[in-house]
Amino acid sequence: MYKILSRKELNPTVTQMEIEAPLVAAKAKAGQFIILRVDEDGERIPLTIAGSNKETGAVKIIFQVVGATTEKLNHKKEGESIQDFAGPLGKPTEIEGKKSVCIVGGGVGCAIALPVAQAFAAQGTEVTSIIGFRNKDLLILEDEFRAASKELIVMTDDGSYARHGNVTVPLKELLEAGRHFDEIITIGPVIMMKFVTLTAKPFNVPVTVSMNPIMIDGTGMCGGCRLTLVEDGKRVTKFACVDGPDFNGYEVDFDEAMSRARMYFPFERKAHEETCNLFKNA
């Protein structure tokens, strides 16, 4: 069992927890993920690591309540425990040798983008961050991003806070104005990462995307997390758990990834409703 050391609601649907997992904390690097199970009958879900502390053995996760498992997790209180917590899995984000990067985060993806921005900032890389949310209520981690970035641009889809529009608008402006980035790292909804990649393409800037497909074991056994890369015109199957989760944005078949992510949507909707009802009736 893994103890919940702290729990904090960042917005109405996004919660941050610190989990006591010293072996994971000792190794965790920005860009890696963990697999957790809330209880004995629970499913295994991957969550990207949002931070870790070697001294306290705490691993920070930030999750949005989207289905039955995240609903159950969200109902766990500080001091309670979750059944399983394995990691750190996947390859860390490559941060070496970059002088200037642009971090583009969307929604709860910003929770994962933050440690990447912080890792770059800590080694002296100049970080420009663009973070986007549907509306003001869903905004998270603004101060933390500001501290890690030389420049921070906040966007909301509905204009209820900061600039109106999506993240590709300021990205395009910066690139058109001749701003140089060694790399753009984008983390968020697949559709957003697709359009960030398309926006960057005419400017020939490398784009790294963080993929978060459906996974079960997360250790390179089940193949559920597979995605297709187009390398030199050839379609190649890769596994996000061991080959990723970071990939070259120009090679990822985003449309296929989006379709695969919807495989269990009807099942998840129903399971989430049933779980919500359980808590309502409790």
Next chain:
Amino acid sequence: MPLDPKKHEMPVQDPQVRAHNFSEVALGYTHEVAIAEAKRCLNCKNRPCVQGCPVNIAIPDFISCLKQDDIEGAYHVINKSSSLHAVCGRVCPQETQCESKCTLGIKFEPVGIGRLERFVADWHNANSNEAPKKVASNGHRVAIVGSGPSGLTCAGDLAKAGFEVTVYEALHTEGGVLVYGIPEFRLPKAIVAKEVDTLKQLGVEFVTNAVIGKTLTVDELFEQGNEAVFIGSGAGLPNFMNIPGEAFKGVYSANEFLTRSNLMKAFRDKCDTPIMKGGKVVVVGGGHVAMDAARTALRLGAEKVYIVYRRSMQELPARREEVEHAEEEGIQFELLRNPVEIIGYNNPDNPRDERNGFVTGCKVIKMELGEPDAKGRRRPIPVEGSEYVIDCDAVVIAIGTSPNPLIKSTTKGLEVNAHGGIIVNEDGLTSRANVYAGGDAVTGAATVISAMGAGKLAAKSIIEYFNK
């Protein structure tokens, strides 16, 4: 009494009934039948069956005990060579191992050695309260990577020799392929748990959720005070066919399909892990994993399950018994067929149609058998223009695995072969000092018992090394 030329039949659940439940198919010998079957053993002098057993169980000796109705005695004979009796009695391919060498088998059907082993193990588990005795420590610590058949066997043998053993398991439950791969109806998970429990009583420690190569490296296992490491990390990434359509929703690797059902318990109502149930299912492949996947799909409620295999029944590598069970249950074998494309739904007028991207069929081509290849198996050759589509809702691909890269990429000096399998010598030793390996991580996908044999060999080598 004249010798019965045939093995005593194994009672099984009725095919019509068992096709809809996950309870064990084979029900096991009764006491009387077991004794009667034991009496068929000739107790011949040259004991060829022992050579046929990858862990060299003293088969005639345990059968002799049985003949005298000393079941616990029989158990102790088996226990000297195998730590996973109840597992082996169920999943070993005895017909190509011990039973294939049986002297009685020259003229008649061989002795049902596997069925007798199962009887002895089940009887012991049900009737014996004898706790396994913990052996005094010899002060040496060994780490084992993976709690599948090779790891459990190695752990058992080392613990019995006084080693302090810690087994690291990447998943949340011990047992490896015995838990995530082999279905409940062939190997009840309670039996695996019992075997793991026995090892715990012998003093073996288990650490779950520990992914070696990530959570800890092999070098760190040495830094923590282990003097030897055995890598039994099992098979790795599933192979796909590299045909169009494999990314459609409803296409599973057998590993994923079986893991969802077995490890995550998707076959039960109360679990949270989803799996596609019902509809028509095509399973590609002819090995035991393909049989397990097909029979699981059927039990999950599929209205029709096809096995698509590119050679004929003669070359099909699964055990005969499993093929017969599958046929009885109504699984349809589409032999000499090979998938060329998986077809998915696409509504051109509505990109938001929820059915878009789901599997609707599997296009296969007919095959003919040509000349035998280097291994002596006749090579399948496609018959031009013979393609047709099998309508289906899911495709499960069971065509093998490639080794997992996690340990290889984080262990300096660990040599692997062209297929990514860890290279070992005749003692099970790798290219790294005091690092041993065995099972699928070395050989690629093979059997439970061959993995156990490898775990046993490594344990023997480790014991000899420290006794020098």
